[in-house]
Amino acid sequence: MKKTVLVVFFITTTVLLKAQSLKTSMDRGQKVYEKVCLSCHMADGGGVPHLNPPLSQTSYVLGDKSKIIYIVLHGMTDRIPIEDEYYSNNMAAHTDLNDQQIADVLTYVRNNFGNKASAVTVADVKAVRTKKK
Amino acid sequence: MKNFLLYVFCLNISLAACASGNDGVKKAVDDNAGLKLPAGFTAIKMSENIGRSRHIAVTAQGDVYVKSSKLYNGKGILFMKDLNGDGIIDTVMGFGKYTGTGIAIKNGYLYASSDEEVFRYKLNAKNEVINPDQPEKIITGLINRHQHESKSVALDNEGNIYVNVGAYANACQEKDRTLHSKGRMPCPILDSAGGIWQFKADKLNQTYGDGIRYATGLRNVVGLDWNTQTNSLFVMQHGRDQLHDNWPELFDTKQSAELPAETMYELHKGSNAGWPYVYYDPIQHKKILAPEYGGDGKKGIDDIKSEPSVIMGGKGGDPTTLINDMSIARKPVEKNIQDPTVAFPAHMAPNALLFYTGNQFPEKYKNGAFIAFHGSWNRAPEPQKGYLVAFVPFKNGKPSGDWEIFADDFAGGDEFMSPNKAKHRPTGLAQGPDGSLYVTDDVKGAVYKISYNK
Numbered sequence: 001m002k003k004t005v006l007v008v009f010f011i012t013t014t015v016l017l018k019a020q021s022l023k024t025s026m027d028r029g030q031k032v033y034e035k036v037c038l039s040c041h042m043a044d045g046g047g048v049p050h051l052n053p054p055l056s057q058t059s060y061v062l063g064d065k066s067k068i069i070y071i072v073l074h075g076m077t078d079r080i081p082i083e084d085e086y087y088s089n090n091m092a093a094h095t096d097l098n099d100q101q102i103a104d105v106l107t108y109v110r111n112n113f114g115n116k117a118s119a120v121t122v123a124d125v126k127a128v129r130t131k132k133k
Numbered sequence: 134m135k136n137f138l139l140y141v142f143c144l145n146i147s148l149a150a151c152a153s154g155n156d157g158v159k160k161a162v163d164d165n166a167g168l169k170l171p172a173g174f175t176a177i178k179m180s181e182n183i184g185r186s187r188h189i190a191v192t193a194q195g196d197v198y199v200k201s202s203k204l205y206n207g208k209g210i211l212f213m214k215d216l217n218g219d220g221i222i223d224t225v226m227g228f229g230k231y232t233g234t235g236i237a238i239k240n241g242y243l244y245a246s247s248d249e250e251v252f253r254y255k256l257n258a259k260n261e262v263i264n265p266d267q268p269e270k271i272i273t274g275l276i277n278r279h280q281h282e283s284k285s286v287a288l289d290n291e292g293n294i295y296v297n298v299g300a301y302a303n304a305c306q307e308k309d310r311t312l313h314s315k316g317r318m319p320c321p322i323l324d325s326a327g328g329i330w331q332f333k334a335d336k337l338n339q340t341y342g343d344g345i346r347y348a349t350g351l352r353n354v355v356g357l358d359w360n361t362q363t364n365s366l367f368v369m370q371h372g373r374d375q376l377h378d379n380w381p382e383l384f385d386t387k388q389s390a391e392l393p394a395e396t397m398y399e400l401h402k403g404s405n406a407g408w409p410y411v412y413y414d415p416i417q418h419k420k421i422l423a424p425e426y427g428g429d430g431k432k433g434i435d436d437i438k439s440e441p442s443v444i445m446g447g448k449g450g451d452p453t454t455l456i457n458d459m460s461i462a463r464k465p466v467e468k469n470i471q472d473p474t475v476a477f478p479a480h481m482a483p484n485a486l487l488f489y490t491g492n493q494f495p496e497k498y499k500n501g502a503f504i505a506f507h508g509s510w511n512r513a514p515e516p517q518k519g520y521l522v523a524f525v526p527f528k529n530g531k532p533s534g535d536w537e538i539f540a541d542d543f544a545g546g547d548e549f550m551s552p553n554k555a556k557h558r559p560t561g562l563a564q565g566p567d568g569s570l571y572v573t574d575d576v577k578g579a580v581y582k583i584s585y586n587k
């Protein structure tokens with residue numbers, strides 16, 4: 001009996017702590033978003049038609065984390081269609097952001113604007129940063 | 134004309150008209166298609182939901198050519214007719230399998246552009262294209278790096294065509310749109326873009342070498358028109374973006390939303406509007422040295438004393454060392470950077486310019502300039518602005534009063550933060566044979582006709 005209570009307690013706290021850390025990461029991520037991403041991708045993540053792509057429900061945002069980490073680190077000028085649309089602007093490399101800020105902002109993006117996807121961790125960002133191109 | 138693909142159908146509004154007699158037409162007139170206009174003017178939406186209408190040309194017969202930046206049934210140029218004169222398009226035919234922006238009619242030819250080339254099509258006596266599948270390619274190989282890539286055209290009365298080639302950058306930084314990235318000196322983009330090029334209107338396969346760089350220092354022009362009163366070219370420049378994003382210690386978000394001006398210039402051969410070294414501040418009323426070139430948001434280009442060693446990029450020859458040293462701002466290499474003819478609020482994105490020569494509108498509009506503003510994006514986090522058609526009165530070839538809003542509420546009326554909320558965005562302008570003003574929209578491909586009824 002005692003054991004079960006302990007296990008239940010342990011599980012709930014882990015879940016709660018995880019939720020808590022997701023929330024603090026999201027809060028920090030929102031600040032980064034408003035400072036560096038909002039001017040192009042807009043407050044609602046809707047982007048600008050034909051200029052800056054939306055961040056809501058795109059295959060990039062919901063897909064492979066390392067791809068979007070790479071985009072924030074190195075910018076994007078590919079002009080490959082994003083959900084069948086081309087966007088005529090250059091996204092700059094955000095070399096001024098540290099690993100924590102990139103993890104936070106992408107966690108925020110992946111769980112906002114109607115998106116639901118796993119958090120991006122500092123370890124994820126480190127892995128992409130150190131990986132050879 | 135016979136090998137045109139012919140699409141005859143009731144369009145959105147006319148569908149209502151088809152179903153219920155003239156009610157649909159009447160309603161569109163009653164609420165002026167949702168536009169806010171000066172007293173005495175009415176608007177009707179002639180068509181909608183056909184591609185993304187960019188520029189527009191109207192024939193002497195009142196038929197409409199629209200260049201679309203999205204193929205509609207596989208075609209990039211739409212030829213539309215209002216058969217019964219009720220203001221609603223009844224037939225749409227398409228040709229030209231390329232997208233683009235520019236379109237113009239001159240001396241029996243229709244000119245149309247893709248983002249790299251300019252074509253022309255011979256017209257018959259009714260101003261219909263004779264061989265829609267066999268245009269003459271008059272200009273080719275214009276630079277397209279998928280930023281400011283649209284090519285607009287205007288023609289003079291001496292057989293020349295003027296083409297805008299927009300700069301494929303925001304401010305000619307070493308790294309485009311990047312925090313604290315310095316300006317390249319001299320800006321290499323200006324060789325082949327960031328200006329207006331002049332070509333012959335009737336010569337085939339011209340490239341850069343056949344034309345001349347008529348004017349430079351223009352970041353991106355989409356709206357341009359030949360003014361027959363002054364016999365000169367006028368253009369509207371899209372001013373630079375991201376002063377706050379890239380130079381946050383010099384500009385806060387509010388200043389960045391109001392700087393720099395969108396500007397009109399009267400150009401002559403050799404004109405220079407100053408991009409990327411200079412931008413025009415509509416509040417201080419002066420040409421300011423760009424922060425990428427050592428500016429601090431205050432230093433006017435005309436205040437700087439010319440220092441030869443500095444002009445050439447610094448004493449050591451390293452053009453980057455001096456940048457951001459506010460004490461030795463470098464005077465750009467180019468001289469005689471001209472002042473704008475008119476300065477408009479920032480970021481409103483002027484996409485078309487038209488000098489009104491018709492007789493339908495009241496006297497004050499005669500020879501004045503209409504400007505279609507596409508509307509802002511780079512005002513965020515401030516609310517967006519400028520989804521409208523503006524007017525500037527002209528007398529003797531010079532502005533004779535302040536600019537004013539002529540037609541508003543294209544976006545829908547309420548204040549909004551995100552450009553994707555805009556229902557319509559003005560993009561093209563044309564004058565009809567009866568003096569009506571035609572306005573296109575590139576969200577839904579709408580064509581509006583604005584008329585004056587005494």
